[in-house]
Amino acid sequence: MDPEILRAVTVFCSSPDLSDEQIYQALSKEGMERRLAARLVEFLPSAYCRAMLEHTGARFTDTFQRRLKDGKLLSEMPLTSEPVWLAALGFARQDIQQRTLDDKLRLAGRSAEFRAANELLHRGSKLEDVAFTPLVLTWPEEGPEAEHS
Numbered sequence: 001m002d003p004e005i006l007r008a009v010t011v012f013c014s015s016p017d018l019s020d021e022q023i024y025q026a027l028s029k030e031g032m033e034r035r036l037a038a039r040l041v042e043f044l045p046s047a048y049c050r051a052m053l054e055h056t057g058a059r060f061t062d063t064f065q066r067r068l069k070d071g072k073l074l075s076e077m078p079l080t081s082e083p084v085w086l087a088a089l090g091f092a093r094q095d096i097q098q099r100t101l102d103d104k105l106r107l108a109g110r111s112a113e114f115r116a117a118n119e120l121l122h123r124g125s126k127l128e129d130v131a132f133t134p135l136v137l138t139w140p141e142e143g144p145e146a147e148h149s
Helices: 002-014 020-029 034-053 083-095 101-108 112-122
Strands: 063-066 135-137
Touching (some): 002 020, 002 083, 002 101, 020 034, 034 083, 034 112
Parallel strands (some): 063 135
């Protein structure tokens, strides 16, 4: 799965102005399976955020939830139930050392966790005092619906 992850990381880093859905569409158009493209767009920013912040004392949960179209949240699921999460986090931990600060911020900065940590730091909090809630995914399992099918 590393070649697909690297392809997604490359798109994130080389196209910082694209939305998540546009990145998903770009990966799909390159032939990546839709579900894999969706999971990579959902998980890579959080994986890079965790790789950057895991030694700061910030506490991350090991679960995620999926938000349905009607706004309801499904029950928490372990992140380890998603093979793409495990691969993305392992890749991020290895890759983070090779990335420029700009690339790291292009990836991690897309995650809600990173944005929350940044906001808390600006308010005077310390990362060792931060405990994150479960990751909330907003796309359906198969990815966002194509705008123009």
